[in-house]
Amino acid sequence: MPRLKARLHGGDIYSAARELNRDPAEIFDFSASINPLGPSSHVWKAITASRHLLSHYPDPHCWDLRQALATFWHTDPEQIVVGNGSTELIDVLPRALGMHRLLVVQPTFSEYAAAMKRAGGQTTSLYADRSNQYALPIDRLCRVMETGRHDGRSIDGILVGHPNSPTGQACSADHVARLATVARRYGRWLVIDEAFADYCPERSVLPPASSWPQVVVLRSMTKFYALPGLRVGYAVATPAVIRRLRRQLPPWSISTMGQVAAIAALRDVAHAQRSLRFMARERERLKKLLAALPGCSVLPTHANYFFMELPRGRHTHDVTEQLRNEGLLVRDCSSIPGCNARSIRLAVRSRQENDRLIQALSNLLHDGV
Template identity: 25%
Template sequence: MIYGHGDDGYKYEIEFEANFSSNVWFERTSIRLINYLKEQLPSIANYPTPNADELAKKIALHHGLGNDAILITNGATEAFYTIASLFYAKKVAIGIPTFSEYNDACVKNKMDITFFQRTDVLLTSFEEDLVFICNPNNPDGFSNTVLEIEQVLKKFPNTIFIIDEAYIDFTFQITSCISLLRDFDNLIIVKSLTKLFSIPGLRLGYILCNPEVKHKLQQSKMPWSVNTMAIEAGKYIFDNYAEMCPDMAMLLAYSESLQRQINMLDSFSVIPSKTNYFLVKLKNPDATQLKDYLAHTHKLLIRDASNFKGLNANYIRIASQDPKKNELLVNALKEWSIHY
């Protein structure tokens, strides 16, 4: 369902004033990173290293793990497909509503899929071989603590849990489950660099797991899947991580303010989130109509969330921008409330 994701501005011949549909860092790519990558352009004359080993070493050092616990991927999506390929025709459970590529990867690998409510993970009895959990969850920001994830890992030792931490840096509510890797072989963590550092066009993510699982994944993964420029971007990011990290406190304050303002409007009810993105429930099931209205009338792009499994046309997803752009959205939603 790759065409059903957010940031689908390519469908419109519109120069948007603001994009609320994609939950990546809103200030766009670092100029320092862009300038560095310009200097690396001549290196595209050579093949990249097959498994991006030089980047894996930097990531291992950053997380305090061994090199044999890291596998670099072409975005988090390649990680999901690579993992699913190891469980061909096995049983899998997916917490919904959530990112659709878990399901698509499992369908491609002919897995027997069951769904559970993402908010009920602690109440669910897992008999499957594999479980996908987005933490914090996309699209609603729901999250589980490290202690809660540890509880599930202990309770179901024969099930492999995939914890997708693509948005872990966009919240202060929880911390990463990396510390659990030392004690649990039934844990695989997937990370993404594209959201936090606003490089989705480069496609860069990685898997954290025990060495035995890493070896199996590497055998099924396509070589050279991560291109030279993505590898160089990752190396630069981890060499300058502290300076590169965005001001998340500022963004979360913007998000909290925007949630509060939208929730005050008659036609909208915000599902509270401690991340930069959140769901909004509409009084009427017209998410698609609202999206088109905002695009064509106000040049604003939002995420129609009706195609998330478990949701419907009553839901949209918003990713907060800066206060000026957020004000544009609030005013546009006010107009919608009055006229529609």
Template identity: 30%
Template sequence: MIQQHGGNIEQLGGIIDFSANINPLGIPDGVRRAVAEAVDSIEKYPDPYCTELRMKLAGHEHISAGCIVCGNGADDLIFRIVHAFRPARALICAPTFSEYSRALSEVGCEITEHLLTEENGFGLTENILPKLDSSVDICFICTPNNPTGRLTAPDLLKKIAEKCMENETILVCDECFLDFVSGGESFSIRRFLNKNCIILKAFTKLYAMPGIRLGYAICGSSRLSERIKESGQFWSVSAIAQKAGIAALAEREYLAKTVQFLTQEYSFLARELSSAGAKVFEGAANYLLFKSRSGLGEALLSEGILIRDCQSFHGLSDGFFRTAVRTHNENIRLVSAVRRCLNG
């Protein structure tokens, strides 16, 4: 079943959804309580500036609140960034998250794709650097990349940030899945943040609250943040989402437990899928990319399991699939179903 995005399961019913990369530990209790307590606030307009949430984020991220912009999910911020700066020419990787190109197309931007190859395990290498010349107005990179799961090496992030700074190119680094990675902070572009750099982060997947849209951008300069704030709708983040975000930032133990759990389960799932006959690509975070026979997605659907068919990603073809890492019992069920579909 080919979908533009994962998580579209309403019309299917009775299945285990491996197509959406949501934290398998579920929404933290503190966030659940905050959402329930925030119900009384829906009779009032939300704070359009997300003042309290940005102050909490400033402490969490160790940066001025003036350099933080909150949005209705990271997707909202992608579109707001593009509409704020209206770039004429952009560089993105392929395969990667489709919303970058969708947003850029809305403003008539010329898009150049830097192709990530199967031969190189879909890793980003220094051959992207010559393409970052002065004609590029904006560049999107994603680490870990979606759907490949590949991390970008810190030394390469440094070189990309410096090249973009040199050429006055806006660099958007999507780190929405980096908090799932053990030692993820060492792979962040944060150490190389400059005045042309924007980091995207989200609460959606990490805290298992996709129904409450909430993301934020960390900007290397107030010039960037002010332009983004002026773009898009005025009340972009609901009162409930703001309360949920504030509560989520207090869930330190939950985050540590998440990383420990996913590190273990990722290794288990990658090993077992490889043993079942799939080609699993090196990656990180709470999902993995693998290659198998055509039609595996439909075969698994008949087993009550939905994975993401990746044909819709430019740069991937029939036979590429992305699966989320879920609970241990669910991961066992996925592997067993894959074995039946591939080996009978």
């Protein structure tokens, strides 16, 4: 079978299963960062109870889901638009906001630049400082917002991952609010991707940001609510901005089951709390195990994944391919701008799965790849 080279995103258990001649369920996926407890049991019940709706088109307005989200965030349904995953909203942002040149902070999620390219726009990069643990450079970003220029080029807006992927870094909500104030003053866009912010709610800019002009907050129901196969994400912004986004979306892009599942997931507060408690415990345990691997350095994280560097002399590509042969997928970050050849991102999964990954990594690093 021909080897598929460019792995742009994590989570492709299907290609790995085909290559290894295994069932997709036998692949351990640390390359996408999904809540290891899985979706709420309420989701299954809601999907079953809605079977009869399958022979109808989905609600094109996502009315009930927007009501549920508005209640959740203490905002108005007119300030929410739902997309087929937040990826769909990232895709329409440049056209909806009329952005031609966007600034991103590298290393970061490649879809921001890909969406700009698809829309005929351009992306310019500011690099977070590795020696400062890739912290979001808020002061530098505020200066770019003020001048509207970076590297001699003009920009219409800034997109920050918060927490950022792959680095797991997030600053305080106050710092992001400061950036939003400058964005408003100078009439530039600020997009805040909070796809992983469920894991650090104290750092999220919601609910206040729902009424900030010039600001769009993106959220995903894929990660924390463990629904990547159903594709649900949403944006929160002022009603005028939401209308601009909605105009760019195709009709019926969010399936009936996606809408039904998202509502059920959102309402299961007990599962959400269990998930947060589990993550806090298991992330701490895994961090210690990773840090104890010879020569590895692990960054602190605000999300459900770790960004780390393998020992000097190792190359992420070799290690990820070896792990892949054992059915363990991790995210090779070596080709992301701002990362180096030893950069890797790993999701926090169940205790048993994490132990298996540690064992495999330990064998590779002790024996040589």
